[in-house]
Amino acid sequence: MKRRGKLVWAAWFLVALHLPVVLAGFVAPYSYETQDRMHPYAPPARVHWVDCAGKFHLRPFVYATRSRTDSLTEYEEDCAQQFPVRFFLLGDQYSVMGILHGQRHLFGVDLPAHLYLLGGDGLGRDQFSRILYGGQVSLFAGMIAAALAVLAGLLVGSIAGLYGGAVDDLSMRITEVIIAVPPFYVLLAVRSFLPLQLSAPATFLTIVSVIGLMSWGRPARLVRSVVLSARERNFVQAARGFGASRGYLLRRHLFPLTINVALTQMAVFVPQFILTEVLISFLGLGMSEPFPSWGNMLSQAQQYRVLTSYWWMLLPGLASVPVALAYHALADELGTRLPSQT
Numbered sequence: 046m047k048r049r050g051k052l053v054w055a056a057w058f059l060v061a062l063h064l065p066v067v068l069a070g071f072v073a074p075y076s077y078e079t080q081d082r083m084h085p086y087a088p089p090a091r092v093h094w095v096d097c098a099g100k101f102h103l104r105p106f107v108y109a110t111r112s113r114t115d116s117l118t119e120y121e122e123d124c125a126q127q128f129p130v131r132f133f134l135l136g137d138q139y140s141v142m143g144i145l146h147g148q149r150h151l152f153g154v155d156l157p158a159h160l161y162l163l164g165g166d167g168l169g170r171d172q173f174s175r176i177l178y179g180g181q182v183s184l185f186a187g188m189i190a191a192a193l194a195v196l197a198g199l200l201v202g203s204i205a206g207l208y209g210g211a212v213d214d215l216s217m218r219i220t221e222v223i224i225a226v227p228p229f230y231v232l233l234a235v236r237s238f239l240p241l242q243l244s245a246p247a248t249f250l251t252i253v254s255v256i257g258l259m260s261w262g263r264p265a266r267l268v269r270s271v272v273l274s275a276r277e278r279n280f281v282q283a284a285r286g287f288g289a290s291r292g293y294l295l296r297r298h299l300f301p302l303t304i305n306v307a308l309t310q311m312a313v314f315v316p317q318f319i320l321t322e323v324l325i326s327f328l329g330l331g332m333s334e335p336f337p338s339w340g341n342m343l344s345q346a347q348q349y350r351v352l353t354s355y356w357w358m359l360l361p362g363l364a365s366v367p368v369a370l371a372y373h374a375l376a377d378e379l380g381t382r383l384p385s386q387t
Contacts, residue, residue, distance in 0.1 A: 052378040059371050066180035070139025073174035074153035074160050078335045079137055081159055081169030084110065086355050087120060089164045097124035104129045109158050128158035164357030166345060172357055176364055179337035182326075184368065186253050186338075187319035193257025194314055195307045198264025203295055203303065205265070206272025217269070220262045228259035229321055236330045245336045252331060256318050264310040268303045275302050305379060312376035316369035323365060339364055 065072045081087075092105045109126035113119045136150045154160045163172040205216035232255045239251065276299065325331035326340025334341060342361035346352050352359075 052375070055371060055375040055378055059368075059375065062368055062371060063180075063184060066177055066184055068141055069174075069177035069181060070141055071147065071149070072151050073139075073171070073177045074136065074150050074162075075171045075174045076137035076139060077170070077175045077178040077337050079170060079174075081165070083112075084120070084159065084161075084165060084169045085167050086351075086358075087159065087161045087165035087169065088355075089357055090159075090161045091122070092130065096127065102129075106130060107154055107158060107160060126158070128154040130154055130160065163360055164355065166342075166358065167351070172342075172360060175337040175342055176339070176361055179339045179342055179361060180364065182249060182332050182336070182338035183319050183322050183340065183365065186249060186256075186322040187315045187317075190253045190256040190260070190318045191311050191314035193253065194260040195264050195310050197258065197261035198310065199268055199300070199303060199307055201261065202265040202268025203272050203299060206269040207276060207295060207299065209273075213269070216265070220265050223259060224262035224266075226259060228256050229324070231255055231259050232321070232325060233330065236325070242333065245332060248332050252322055252325060256321055260314065260318075264307065267306050267310065271303050271306055272299050275299055309376055309379040312372050312379055316365070316372045319365055319368065323362070 070076075087110065090107050092107055093102070094105055095101050096106075106127045106129040108122035108124060109128065110120040111123055113121055130152055131154065132152050133149050134153050134155070135148050136153055138146070138148050139150075140146045152160070159165075159169075159171070161171055161173070163176065165171055166175070201216055201220065205213045205220075232252065235251065235255050243251070322331060322338065323340040323343070326338045327344050329341070329344065331340055332338040339361040343359070346358045346362075
């Protein structure tokens with residue numbers, strides 16, 4: 046029961062991390078491309094409950110900011126201009142999963158003030174909003190690539206384990222080649238042959254396809270071992286004796302036994318593939334501006350001045366840390382349940 050509780054908590058924590066990303070247009074106060082050129086590298090906003098005169102306010106607020114006279118990228122608050130934080134206010138247009146469209150955001154402040162919860166970048170774009178939008182690329186690239194790798198591994202491993210013989214030998218030799226070739230280098234090679242300026246959907250599909258199709262080797266070997274063991278069990282032998290086809294055996298008896306293997310491999314692969322996408326975009330070969338991913342947002346910190354002066358520009362690189370820890374916790378819990386299921 047305790048083990049099941051940990052599994053449920055890990056799953057719910059991942060839902061809590063992914064839900065704001067899915068609803069990025071609604072949760073984020075601004076669009077990922079909204080700029081305020083008058084406030085480059087704006088620091089994280091200070092949300093106040095008590096004003097400069099010491100008076101307490103029931104509604105949180107921010108002060109308008111202005112550049113200091115001696116620097117264009119250092120700011121000070123103007124105590125004469127208060128802007129309360131409002132909920133469900135109208136703002137930039139957005140769409141959720143390309144289906145739902147709207148202009149009402151969860152929170153924000155009225156213009157001319159800006160609510161930079163995690164600071165702004167060199168073009169005055171809100172880091173918090175861009176991290177949420179960037180998660181739609183980084184998180185879902187990892188998830189879809191992992192699903193593709195695991196599904197291919199299920200197919201190859203199940204066929205190899207069920208048929209055996211020459212089919213098994215050929216499948217395992219191909220699998221060994223796939224395992225030996227790092228998908229990251231294949232992705233670099235494929236990307237180098239393509240134009241640098243690809244559309245966002247084409248770049249996303251390229252990354253997902255290469256990573257997924259070059260990573261199915263290990264799940265295939267694990268699934269094969271499960272199927273080899275399961276096909277000798279009494280209930281499988283009985284079904285075969287009653288004339289069950291191989292397709293029926295796979296669908297009805299063997300695939301259910303591989304579910305935990307597939308889920309565990311998914312939980313292990315997703316953070317790995319997220320980091321791969323982040324690295325590719327950081328190197329300038331993945332998602333390109335203006336659409337954000339955690340990698341191309343982090344690439345701005347390659348400049349020494351940015352790295353040393355604006356610490357909030359490193360936050361996109363830290364966004365993947367809780368996601369990776371949550372997926373590894375989920376994989377650990379699924380792994381502890383595996384022996385009892387197979």
